[in-house]
Amino acid sequence: MSALTLQTHALFDEAPYQHTFTTRVVAVSEQGVALEQTLFYPNGGGQPGDQGHLLLPDGSAVAVLDTQRDPLLRSIIWHQLEETPPALQAGIELQGCLDWQRRYQHMRMHTCLHLLCSIIDAPVTGCSIGIDKGRLDFDLPESTLDKEHITRSLKELVDAELDVRTHELPVSEYSRMLDLCRTRIPAPITQGLVRVIDIPGVDMQPCGGTHVGNTREVGAVICDKIEKKSRHNRRVTLRFA
Numbered sequence: 001m002s003a004l005t006l007q008t009h010a011l012f013d014e015a016p017y018q019h020t021f022t023t024r025v026v027a028v029s030e031q032g033v034a035l036e037q038t039l040f041y042p043n044g045g046g047q048p049g050d051q052g053h054l055l056l057p058d059g060s061a062v063a064v065l066d067t068q069r070d071p072l073l074r075s076i077i078w079h080q081l082e083e084t085p086p087a088l089q090a091g092i093e094l095q096g097c098l099d100w101q102r103r104y105q106h107m108r109m110h111t112c113l114h115l116l117c118s119i120i121d122a123p124v125t126g127c128s129i130g131i132d133k134g135r136l137d138f139d140l141p142e143s144t145l146d147k148e149h150i151t152r153s154l155k156e157l158v159d160a161e162l163d164v165r166t167h168e169l170p171v172s173e174y175s176r177m178l179d180l181c182r183t184r185i186p187a188p189i190t191q192g193l194v195r196v197i198d199i200p201g202v203d204m205q206p207c208g209g210t211h212v213g214n215t216r217e218v219g220a221v222i223c224d225k226i227e228k229k230s231r232h233n234r235r236v237t238l239r240f241a
């Protein structure tokens with residue numbers, strides 16, 4: 001199969017709560033293994049690549065250490081493996097299993113960072129997500145931020161049990177709503193559509209990550225640190241309580 005026809009169907013967009021899937025290997029290279037479809041989220045937008053394992057037809061398991069998009073052909077997702085057994089070849093069918101605990105923590109923290117966006121009225125210039133904490137960088141010249149206020153405001157939004165919705169908008173329509181968005185991180189565009197995460201009345205952002213379906217799942221979160229990283233950059237770090 002030529003590199004140009006390679007493409008990985010992104011199952012994590014439509015099924016963020018699914019842990020396992022069956023698929024076929026389309027390519028094996030030094031970058032890892034590419035599958036016809038995958039639930040493994042590739043590192044991007046501040047959210048780390050998923051880990052887990054692949055179950056081969058002979059019953060053996062191979063650990064997936066990281067997941068990355070191809071740097072040139074962005075439609076291809078590579079699963080980086082601990083080892084590549086000889087039986088792992090293009091064409092074979094296998095099962096993929098996510099490290100769900102880790103991924104779910106990323107979904108909770110990622111959603112929480114959307115809530116943080118709604119509390120701080122400034123453009124977002126950076127984002128990083130981990131299993132127990134996450135942070136956003138804001139373009140903010142003065143520090144008007146208060147940890148207790150942020151913690152309290154997050155709790156109100158979590159306790160409000162708000163639905164988190166996903167829309168696919170044509171790029172033209174999206175450009176019109178750009179004024180509503182705070183992020184300066186470029187929007188992920190697939191086949192002319194922009195994926196927008198909408199917490200009605202609270203926050204609307206273009207985002208390609210994985211999120212929980214309701215803010216109640218975020219749970220208890222604390223604003224841990226507010227740092228001045230440069231004259232125009234304030235870094236706000238959250239952690240699970």
Ligand SMILES: [Zn+2]
Pocket residue numbers: 110111114197207208209210211
């Ligand atoms: Zn997001």
